[in-house]
Amino acid sequence: MEFEKWSDIAPSFIRVPITAYKYRTTIQKWWKKALAYANVGNTNVVVLGRSNVGKSVMMAYLYGESNDMSWKLPKEASNEVEVGTLTLGAWTKLIRVIPGQGFAKRFKGLNEAFNKHENLEGVIYVVDWGYTDQRDPVAKNIYIEDDKIDSIDKLRELNLSEELKDFRTVCNKIKEAFAIGKAPKWLLIVANKADLFFDENKLNEAQNYYHPKGKSPFSKIIQELLEQVGEQNLKCASLPLCSYEKSLEWNKEKVETKIKGEENRKALAMYFFHKIANF
Numbered sequence: 460m461e462f463e464k465w466s467d468i469a470p471s472f473i474r475v476p477i478t479a480y481k482y483r484t485t486i487q488k489w490w491k492k493a494l495a496y497a498n499v500g501n502t503n504v505v506v507l508g509r510s511n512v513g514k515s516v517m518m519a520y521l522y523g524e525s526n527d528m529s530w531k532l533p534k535e536a537s538n539e540v541e542v543g544t545l546t547l548g549a550w551t552k553l554i555r556v557i558p559g560q561g562f563a564k565r566f567k568g569l570n571e572a573f574n575k576h577e578n579l580e581g582v583i584y585v586v587d588w589g590y591t592d593q594r595d596p597v598a599k600n601i602y603i604e605d606d607k608i609d610s611i612d613k614l615r616e617l618n619l620s621e622e623l624k625d626f627r628t629v630c631n632k633i634k635e636a637f638a639i640g641k642a643p644k645w646l647l648i649v650a651n652k653a654d655l656f657f658d659e660n661k662l663n664e665a666q667n668y669y670h671p672k673g674k675s676p677f678s679k680i681i682q683e684l685l686e687q688v689g690e691q692n693l694k695c696a697s698l699p700l701c702s703y704e705k706s707l708e709w710n711k712e713k714v715e716t717k718i719k720g721e722e723n724r725k726a727l728a729m730y731f732f733h734k735i736a737n738f
């Protein structure tokens with residue numbers, strides 16, 4: 460099932476009723492294939508994105524959803540990686556999170572992901588359409604007071620420009636990987652924090668921004684990459700996701716979380732698994 464519009468993924472906006480459970484068969488197929496990789500110790504998908512866009516939370520959420528759909532996860536004793544208080548086991552053997560900017564480990568992680576790896580299958584690039592908060596309250600205050608990033612509009616503008624820079628770096632890494640014959644087969648853009656832009660207009664605006672064939676500066680970077688590596692060699696898609704529900708507060712302004720029910724969240728997660736299965 461392919462959707463023309465992001466707003467059509469969520470049951471709340473749907474005109475033609477379909478159920479997310481239609482995805483089950485393809486999801487199961489993907490999961491079995493993925494587990495076969497895990498059993499031979501291959502991490503064949505990497506998760507990238509700026510810090511605080513929600514990579515770790517997303518991993519934990521998707522892991523929870525995959526369990527919830529009662530696919531069998533093997534009990535793994537070795538190689539377990541913790542995200543928060545969750546033991547993710549086989550999940551993190553499949554999908555590895557590389558830290559965002561400003562982390563010393565990032566450079567090593569990026570190089571390992573793209574150069575060392577024998578068969579890197581896919582790249583998940585997490586974005587948040589500018590809704591990145593500052594974890595550290597002191598840093599947050601410096602942004603607001605000193606840098607005059609005193610409104611959510613300004614914060615988003617800054618975040619989106621940082622995101623473009625980071626995404627360019629990642630795309631260059633992908634180009635290099637192609638040059639040495641270790642190219643990933645697909646690139647998935649995950650627009651996380653969809654709960655902060657969950658109305659029909661905003662969802663579709665975000666979709667336009669992140670669309671591989673769009674006209675935004677983000678789309679342009681994808682198009683430039685595809686031009687260089689060949690469109691047929693790298694499948695590319697983007698989709699919305701909500702890993703966690705939380706309002707964003709910034710200098711007395713607030714964007715409310717509004718996902719309108721658990722089934723909307725689940726539908727987005729299902730769509731994610733479905734996309735991966737079909738790459």
Ligand SMILES: Nc1nc2c(ncn2[C@@H]2O[C@H](COP(=O)(O)OP(=O)(O)O)[C@@H](O)[C@H]2O)c(=O)[nH]1
Pocket residue numbers: 508509510511512513514515516517559651652653654655700701702703704705706707716
């Ligand atoms: N509103 C909202 N906030 C989110 C979502 N996912 C993550 N967050 C927030 O983003 C923060 C950073 O997430 P984290 O996974 O640590 O980011 P990472 O640095 O990319 O690994 C979390 O503490 C959450 O508050 C989401 O889907 N919606």
Ligand SMILES: [Mg+2]
Pocket residue numbers: 514515516
């Ligand atoms: Mg993290």
